[in-house]
Amino acid sequence: MRRDTAIGIGLLVLCAVLYWQAGLVPVPPFIPIGPSFYPRVMLIFLAGLAVWLIVEDLFKKRSPAGEAKKAKGPAPNYRRVLWGFSIFLGYVACLDLIGFVTSTFLFILGLSWAVGPRNAREVPKLAAVAAGTALACYLLFEKYLYVFLPRGLLF
């Protein structure tokens, strides 16, 4: 299946689910327009646009010159992106569990190692950056700006 067609179908499913969900909202008396009116109008628009996207995609001509042009550029490194998202997800999940300073130190060290050149000689430098950033953020935000950063089991 073509990519835009798949996105269009996904959007149609989303619209159907949300339209049903909007129908569960109670309608208050004496108000000409209930709370479900606006989301439903938006959902109808979105569904119409999703159909447009599908139709446009189905009738779109594939340009061989364009494909060739695309292939010329450097290949994106999705492994780095996957590392980026995974480590960041772990970081967000750990913030409340082990606290801001520890999780920030581990996050910066982990991500810079994962997406960097992975040279053992770089580790002290990366650890210094991680520790420096975590402590600087803690001191600046907690002690100076009074933003109480997440506390966990550690620090």
Add this chain to the structure above:
Amino acid sequence: MDLLWNTLLAIIEPKMFLSLCAGTLAGIVGGAIPGITITMTIILTLPFTFGMPPLQGLATMIGVYVGGSAGGLISACLLGIPGTPSAIATTFDGFPMARKGQPGRSVWLGIWASCIGGALAGFPLVIGAVQLARLALDFGPWEYFSLFILTLSIVASLSEQSLVKGLISSVFGLLVTAIGTDPLMAIPRLTFGWEFLRTGFPFLPILIGVFGLSQIMSDLEKSGGTTEETGLGKGANMKVSHRAIIREIFAQPVNLIRSTLVGLWIGILPAVGGSAANILAYDQAKKGSKYPEKFGTGIPDGIIASESSNNANVGGSLITMMAFGIPGDAVTAVMLGALIIHGIQPGPLFVTTNAPIAYGMFAVYFLAHPIMVILEGWFLRFALPVVKLPLYILSPVVLVLCVIGSYALNNIIENVWTFFIFGTLGYLMVKTGFPLAPIILGVILGDQIETNYIRAVMTDSDWTLFFTRPWSGAMLVLSVVSFVYSLWQRRRAAKRAGAKVEEVEGEVEF
């Protein structure tokens, strides 16, 4: 005028002045580092402004905006890599000039052109914002509803990618605001009974996620992470005669004024931004030049056009934000969010009810330009090592600051999850060719569109008023025109591309 002068004096007060300088320097550094956009820099400074009085926070942010718009030229001229999208066209002539052995001339032409272009745009900012706000005072809910529809249609139409994707992005943004309690009766909707969704998604973590996380992940895709060698050498001479540089800029009055006007106009149009302004101004300068063939070889005309337009763009964006409460681009969207956090609603009443803040913003804008020149000159001494920081060190640190920015909004971890969810969505949108600006504008305007529509219908149930009230009708007609024009333009471009493809295919077969 007296109010402007008085606020200018108030801004020289140490705390305020220091914030403005710090913001400008942060903007210059952020703008100079490739991969860190002005939006990202302003997002990073946002948590620092929460504890400040409104004008001090805005002074910091305007400093970032002005500094960032000019900071991108450093790496554009010295490395050949634009520090921000606003400096793309600066690279075309700035880098060749630097490689010819004139890095100082190249950078300082950019700095002074930014300062002059930005300062010139300050006058329409003061006059335009006040006059447009007066006009907007006559607007009822019908006009506001139509204005927001017009804004959305312009943004969706101007998006570089497909029109339908721009529209989907806008409507999706509008839909996001429908999640949570409705603005009139506070009845929860589309929450699936989930407490996390009951209050809806806060705007700032969405903005930080959509622009911040998606930008970093897109950067991580590109292998390497270190910048290329410049070929300038360590002892590159940055010394210049400032008088000669300024004379050189004023020797091109038509180029300077035209580029400033292009930047200003692009800034006034919602969500187009400096990235379009500098390229359009460069293009206009080339078309209007007696020697267009010399563009791209390192001539001052290209640098002056690009840099004066991107700083004038700042003035234009502020006009739209201050007069209508509509962000001109992502940077003013963050400023708008910051104002709302401080309990100030930008819009037509903003200039009259919050005159000290509004005129303070004008004064800060003017003052930020000479400060930018001084600080950028100082930063140039150690610019090269800073702009060459590897991405694998920079990106985790930036992400941590984005997390703090989202969290500090009201000290809850749910905001960080919102940042993550919308950051992931933003990245997927970039990968599938959906523009990001319309979704943000949709999120900003969603509540306003709904509230004004309901107000209009509750005031008078006659729906034809949307079309028969002159301003409202005109804006709705303009929305349709903008939509149809965009459709026609894209069809024409597609036809031309199709003809080219046929030619290529023909050549292959032949």
